[in-house]
Structures are given as C-alpha cells and as structure tokens.
Amino acid sequence: MIRRGLLAVYKPPGITSSDVTQKLKQTLLSQLQTAGVQPRKSYSPNFKVGHGGTLDKFAEGILVIGIGEDCKQLRRFQNNTIKSYEVIGRLGVTTDSLDCDGAETESKEWTHITTSMLERALQSFHGETTQSAPLYSALKYKGRSSSDYAREAKTTGITIDIPPKVRQITISSLKLKDFSPPSFSVAVTCSSGTYMRSLVHDIAESLDTVGYVTHLCRTAVGPFTLQHALRADTEEEELWSLESIKSALRDF
Known part of the structure; x- marks a missing residue:
C-alpha cells in the first residue's frame, strides 16, 4: 500500500492545483476500497496529499505531489528549487490578471518591436x-490571498491598497524560441518564486508596451520533468490507477 512518497503529476489547463491533489487523494482511497482493503489510520480523512507549488488554473505542467509523511518535504520544492517553464506572451494588450483568464485593461502600440530588440530585452533579465508579484497571486495579506481581494474588488467596486510584494529572484536562462508578432515564446529557467506573468509584463514594459501570458507550461521542478510526470489514464477524467502512481513513485 502507498503510505508516503513524492511524485510528479501533470496538471492540464482548466483545473486548479488543489483539484489535482484532491483527485489523487480520492484515487488512493477509492482504489483501496475497490480492492476490498480496509483503510488504515493513515488513510483517514486527515490523510495528507499536498503539492509543492501552485500552478495557475489556465496553466499546465508539473506539480510535485507529496503523499502522507512526505508532504513535509514539499517546502524545499516551494522555496529552494530551480524551475523551468515554456511561456507564450502577447504584446500590445494586457489584462488585470496578466494572463488570458483576465479582463483586458489596456492596449498599447507594439509594432516598433523587432526581434533584435526583444532579444536584447530578454538578455537584460x-x-x-x-x-x-502580480495582484492575482496566492501571496497572503492579513490572512487572505491577494487574489481573493482582487476578485472581491471586481464585484464590490471596493479596492484594498495591498503593499506590493517585491522579492529577489534569479533567472539563469531566458531564451527566445519564436517571435511571431505580436506573440513571442520563451524558455525560462529560474529560481522558486518567480512569476511568469510578472516576467512577461516586465519584458513588455521594457519594450515600451504592455503584455500578458497566453500560455504557460511548467516543464521541470528540480529533478522532476514532464517526461516522468504521472498523466491521466484517460483523456475524459483525471484519474489514475494505484499501479500508475506506484510507477511514478519508482521513477523518482
């Protein structure tokens, strides 16, 4: 039986990181019940399944999942791990969330930007x-996430002045993969805590325009890569067998 472990799980776009962890937990419990195994205390409702760093709902890619006692190891993947992403940004338009799920807030001329200008801008980062950090983020302010305040302000019209969260980050690699104006794609390797939405916003600002993320895929977290990530057994449902979970644990 699986009582603990670490594994990489592929999160598709359109569902939250929390959805993935809950479905994985349900799989562990339901497969045991189907097999006629009486769940032990470690499989009680308090049995833990957690992830080591949220992916935005619109994004796809790797979630590092901890099971049972190994949830304690997730902090190192949240704070001290190199991560890699593939990002597509659009220049000339931005949204309140800095991604494709947000409402358009501003447009600005972008046709002056050339490939060489974009490459020089990337080098500067x-x-x-x-x-x-973007306004829509999981960072806490007075016990609530910044995203909660932002969404509440959209419905009530009452905004809260949240002090900007500025952090030190390291970008070890930032390579232009394609520039098909007004869109561009980059491959990024960076420190934990780096927001791709803020990065695209800052790149656009350095080019005297605005921008937002249209596609985001996290391709690696420390030793975990997409190649070894656990994927759904079917396209219709995000479900896994116990054997596929065991295989993913063995890969790590």
Whole structure:
C-alpha cells in the first residue's frame, strides 16, 4: 500500500492545483476500497496529499505531489528549487490578471518591436533581479490571498491598497524560441518564486508596451520533468490507477 512518497503529476489547463491533489487523494482511497482493503489510520480523512507549488488554473505542467509523511518535504520544492517553464506572451494588450483568464485593461502600440530588440530585452533579465508579484497571486495579506481581494474588488467596486510584494529572484536562462508578432515564446529557467506573468509584463514594459501570458507550461521542478510526470489514464477524467502512481513513485 502507498503510505508516503513524492511524485510528479501533470496538471492540464482548466483545473486548479488543489483539484489535482484532491483527485489523487480520492484515487488512493477509492482504489483501496475497490480492492476490498480496509483503510488504515493513515488513510483517514486527515490523510495528507499536498503539492509543492501552485500552478495557475489556465496553466499546465508539473506539480510535485507529496503523499502522507512526505508532504513535509514539499517546502524545499516551494522555496529552494530551480524551475523551468515554456511561456507564450502577447504584446500590445494586457489584462488585470496578466494572463488570458483576465479582463483586458489596456492596449498599447507594439509594432516598433523587432526581434533584435526583444532579444536584447530578454538578455537584460538574466541573473539576480527583483520582481513584484502580480495582484492575482496566492501571496497572503492579513490572512487572505491577494487574489481573493482582487476578485472581491471586481464585484464590490471596493479596492484594498495591498503593499506590493517585491522579492529577489534569479533567472539563469531566458531564451527566445519564436517571435511571431505580436506573440513571442520563451524558455525560462529560474529560481522558486518567480512569476511568469510578472516576467512577461516586465519584458513588455521594457519594450515600451504592455503584455500578458497566453500560455504557460511548467516543464521541470528540480529533478522532476514532464517526461516522468504521472498523466491521466484517460483523456475524459483525471484519474489514475494505484499501479500508475506506484510507477511514478519508482521513477523518482
């Protein structure tokens, strides 16, 4: 029986990171019941399944999942791990969430931007730098996430002045893969805590325009890569067998 472990799970776009962890937990419990195994205390409702770093709902890619006692190891994947992404940004338009799920808030001329200008802009973001977290983020302020305040403000019209969260980040690699104006795609390797939405916003701003993320895929978290990520057994439902979960644990 699976009581603990770490594994990589592929999160498709359109569902939350929490959805994935809950479905994995349900799979562990339901498969045991189907097999006629009486769940032990470790499989009680308090049995833990957690993830080591949220992916936005619109995004896809790797979630590092901890099972049971190994949930304690997830902190190192949240704070001290190199991560890699493939990102597509659109220049000339931005949204309140800095991604494709948000409402358009501003447009600005972008046709002056050339490939060489974009490549020089990307080069300027290499190394250690500072970054402000986007308004729509999981960072806490007075016990609630910044995203909660932002969504509440959209319905009530009452905004809360939240101090900007500025953090030190390191971008070790930022490579242009394609520039098909007004869209561009980049491959990024960076420190934990780096927001791709803020990065695309900052790149656009350095080019005297605005921008937002249209596609985001997290391709690696430390030793975990998409190649070894546990995927759904069917396209219709995000469900896994116990054997596929065991195989993913063995891969790690």
